[in-house]
Amino acid sequence: MKQSKTLDMTQFQNKKANFHTHTTRCKHAYGEDRAYVEKAIEAGFEVLGFSDHVPWPFEGYVSPIRMQMKDVEGYVDSVLALKEEYKSDIDIYLGFESEYFAEMFSELMEQLQQYPIDYMILGQHYLDNEVYRRYAGRDADEATLISYVKQVIEGIRTGYFSYVAHPDLVSYQGYPAVYLQYMKQLCLEAKKLEIPLEINVNGYREKIQYPNETFIQLAAETGNTFIIGVDAHDPSQLLDKKNYEECVSLGKRYTDRLICYR
Ligand SMILES: [Zn+2]
Numbered sequence: 001m002k003q004s005k006t007l008d009m010t011q012f013q014n015k016k017a018n019f020h021t022h023t024t025r026c027k028h029a030y031g032e033d034r035a036y037v038e039k040a041i042e043a044g045f046e047v048l049g050f051s052d053h054v055p056w057p058f059e060g061y062v063s064p065i066r067m068q069m070k071d072v073e074g075y076v077d078s079v080l081a082l083k084e085e086y087k088s089d090i091d092i093y094l095g096f097e098s099e100y101f102a103e104m105f106s107e108l109m110e111q112l113q114q115y116p117i118d119y120m121i122l123g124q125h126y127l128d129n130e131v132y133r134r135y136a137g138r139d140a141d142e143a144t145l146i147s148y149v150k151q152v153i154e155g156i157r158t159g160y161f162s163y164v165a166h167p168d169l170v171s172y173q174g175y176p177a178v179y180l181q182y183m184k185q186l187c188l189e190a191k192k193l194e195i196p197l198e199i200n201v202n203g204y205r206e207k208i209q210y211p212n213e214t215f216i217q218l219a220a221e222t223g224n225t226f227i228i229g230v231d232a233h234d235p236s237q238l239l240d241k242k243n244y245e246e247c248v249s250l251g252k253r254y255t256d257r258l259i260c261y262r
């Protein structure tokens with residue numbers, strides 16, 4: 001059963017909605033916050049969620065790929081101001097893309113609770129904790145695959161996440177049966193908790209390891225719901241109709257449980 005801490009994405013299922021959008025605060029995205037809104041409107045999106053990389057309260061380590069806690073107030077103020085300014089054109093939501101790092105998660109949520117955050121999506125880039133720099137998306141062995149799946153499952157069980165971003169980020173090169181065995185666990189848990197799985201347009205455009213068609217097939221057979229996420233790191237990527245539509249077609253090839261696209 002879905003918990004109340006999440007924004008239920010199925011309420012937007014018949015709208016053109018994108019909940020995966022970054023800003024320059026994460027240090028690897030480009031453009032003004034306003035430009036993301038204007039490009040989204042131009043592209044025909046009815047709903048836009050900002051989900052920049054969450055600021056983990058690390059001690060003695062500054063992440064090169066995310067905002068810092070001191071940037072949150074400016075982020076929140078900017079998104080809320082744009083939400084108000086553009087309310088007749090598009091519905092804007094305030095969110096974060098976050099990993100699940102077990103030992104720091106409650107501290108993170110405590111520091112964020114003062115802000116009116118609508119939703120979070122789970123993007124498990126690193127294993128254990130980012131400070132160890134173990135990226136799950138490169139040369140993953142079986143132990144990495146197991147850790148990745150375990151962390152994603154623990155993450156969605158917290159009840160804070162509205163969907164899993166690039167669930168197929170883990171890049172396991174071993175036996176297909178091993179991949180399927182563990183990823184099936186992820187799919188089953190997401191299905192049980194009614195958490196959609198993303199087909200990531202940015203990964204598709206960049207031709208990296210995700211979206212992984214083997215995974216999409218597995219999740220479709222499991223009965224999972226899919227959602228398209230642009231994962232925009234540049235406003236113009238919201239206008240990339242070709243790759244967006246190819247991701248829609250990819251999903252539709254395997255399932256009719258695809259939401260939030262037009
Ligand atoms: Zn990013």
Ligand SMILES: [Zn+2]
Binds near residue numbers: 165
């Ligand atoms: Zn992202």
